[in-house]
Amino acid sequence: MFTLRDYASPNNLDEAYELLMKSKLNRILGGCHFLKAGSRAYNVGIDLNKLDLDYIKVSENDIRVGATTTYAELEHNEFFKTFCNGIVPKSIKKIVSTQLRNTAQIGASVFSKYAFSDFLPILVLLNAKVSLYKNGIMTVEEFLYSDIERDILIEIIIPNVDVDCIQIANRICCKDFPNAIVSVSNTDGKYRVVFGARPQKAMVMNDISDEITKNGFDRKKILSMLDEEIGSNHKAQKEYRKLLFVGLLQKALGELK
Numbered sequence: 001m002f003t004l005r006d007y008a009s010p011n012n013l014d015e016a017y018e019l020l021m022k023s024k025l026n027r028i029l030g031g032c033h034f035l036k037a038g039s040r041a042y043n044v045g046i047d048l049n050k051l052d053l054d055y056i057k058v059s060e061n062d063i064r065v066g067a068t069t070t071y072a073e074l075e076h077n078e079f080f081k082t083f084c085n086g087i088v089p090k091s092i093k094k095i096v097s098t099q100l101r102n103t104a105q106i107g108a109s110v111f112s113k114y115a116f117s118d119f120l121p122i123l124v125l126l127n128a129k130v131s132l133y134k135n136g137i138m139t140v141e142e143f144l145y146s147d148i149e150r151d152i153l154i155e156i157i158i159p160n161v162d163v164d165c166i167q168i169a170n171r172i173c174c175k176d177f178p179n180a181i182v183s184v185s186n187t188d189g190k191y192r193v194v195f196g197a198r199p200q201k202a203m204v205m206n207d208i209s210d211e212i213t214k215n216g217f218d219r220k221k222i223l224s225m226l227d228e229e230i231g232s233n234h235k236a237q238k239e240y241r242k243l244l245f246v247g248l249l250q251k252a253l254g255e256l257k
């Protein structure tokens with residue numbers, strides 16, 4: 001369990017950011033699930049609950065999800081149930097438990113850049129953006145591969161484009177961290193493939209997307225293209241994971257048609 005020397009609930013983002021920058025040991029508090037998994041002693045815990053960042057706003061151009069919105073709010077939101085084949089609620093409901101999803105926050109989950117994230121591959125697939133207090137707006141993919149470590153995530157912005165897409169994650173057992181995630185979209189025959197839990201961060205697989213778009217799915221060919229991007233960790237060795245990704249991709253493409 002982590003400890004805090006003090007707690008603050010700023011009235012606006014300027015105050016929150018100023019406080020965050022005052023000490024390397026000051027931390028924004030989300031739902032605290034990941035913070036609780038560690039045992040560090042922090043200085044000030046900064047609660048964003050007075051900043052009105054708990055929202056899902058749908059407009060013609062985009063969908064904006066505020067940082068303190070929980071996974072459960074996304075899961076039960078009427079718009080997301082049908083948007084993009086319901087990819088958001090279908091994927092995040094596999095994360096741990098109702099209790100965790102009731103309080104785990106979007107800002108924390110995206111800002112932490114977890115390689116095992118079930119949510120980040122969807123955001124990359126849908127060309128979503130993050131809005132950060134200091135660093136401004138950028139695509140989730142740019143953010144994932146940036147060296148930004150200290151900032152406040154204000155909201156995520158998802159283009160309101162209803163594409164045909166699917167995500168499949170593999171877990172050794174239910175509620176475990178995933179050891180392979182494949183997300184695929186098909187826009188008028190043009191495929192976009194994103195792999196997550198490689199075990200590195202989510203990434204658009206440009207060559208594989210082009211290959212499938214031009215020549216269709218060929219198991220041997222795709223397997224031969226995978227070597228660089230797939231690695232090993234305690235959840236799965238590289239060779240096994242490569243087979244997993246090809247199998248999941250084949251399944252995802254089959255279900256999309």
Ligand SMILES: Cc1cc2nc3c(=O)[nH]c(=O)nc-3n(C[C@H](O)[C@H](O)[C@H](O)COP(=O)(O)OP(=O)(O)OC[C@H]3O[C@@H](n4cnc5c(N)ncnc54)[C@H](O)[C@@H]3O)c2cc1C
Nearest residue numbers: 028030031032033034035104105107108109111117118153
């Ligand atoms: C046991 C366990 C299993 C999990 N399994 C999965 C899984 O299978 N799939 C999956 O996708 N996820 C999984 N997660 C991650 C989970 O879904 C949440 O993403 C994670 O707990 C972070 O959310 P939180 O609100 O608890 O963040 P916290 O623990 O409160 O914060 C995490 C970090 O984010 C920072 N932070 C919080 N809010 C902001 C903000 N607005 N801007 C900038 N920084 C911020 C905090 O300072 C902290 O450093 C798991 C988590 C746990 C504890």
